[in-house]
Amino acid sequence: MSTAPPVARAYDALRPKILQRLLEIRATLDPTLGRLDEPTASAQIDAVLEHIGNFLATGDVGLHRAFLHTFLAMRAAEAQGPAAVLAMLVAIGDTAAQVAQETASTPDGAELTLMLTRVTASTARAVNDLIADELDRRLAQWRDMSTKEQKGLPPA
Numbered sequence: 001m002s003t004a005p006p007v008a009r010a011y012d013a014l015r016p017k018i019l020q021r022l023l024e025i026r027a028t029l030d031p032t033l034g035r036l037d038e039p040t041a042s043a044q045i046d047a048v049l050e051h052i053g054n055f056l057a058t059g060d061v062g063l064h065r066a067f068l069h070t071f072l073a074m075r076a077a078e079a080q081g082p083a084a085v086l087a088m089l090v091a092i093g094d095t096a097a098q099v100a101q102e103t104a105s106t107p108d109g110a111e112l113t114l115m116l117t118r119v120t121a122s123t124a125r126a127v128n129d130l131i132a133d134e135l136d137r138r139l140a141q142w143r144d145m146s147t148k149e150q151k152g153l154p155p156a
Contacts, residue, residue, distance in 0.1 A: 005056070005057060007115050008053060010112045011100075019045060019049055022096075028091075029045075030080070030088045032078060051064070052116070056119065061122070065126050071089075086131075096116045097113050
């Protein structure tokens, strides 16, 4: 017997259908995904879906935030801005909730729809927090450099 919560098991059962739907609309999720071949796009989207499943099973906010931080960094390396990444993650979550809602004939299905909506909202908040943290870091760095420049000190 699995120790995963029923909502996580319901998500795992629905995940292939969610992945298929996301592959069908991948170009609207992110133009970069639209240019990739299907196996590569599938692997990238499935990594996000796997993480959503882990978050549903564990509720570990720290792990969720760490995943999002890494995901933002990977997408930045592909010259994708944080706003585009946020939009893509929200679209993935919204699509997953929509697929769950379409198949929500059981209490677990209805709860899954609600939980996916909550995960998407948590994701949006966490990404916004990560962006704000990065902006704060850059602003502090800029202030430090400005102070050193005014004092005639070489930049670090």
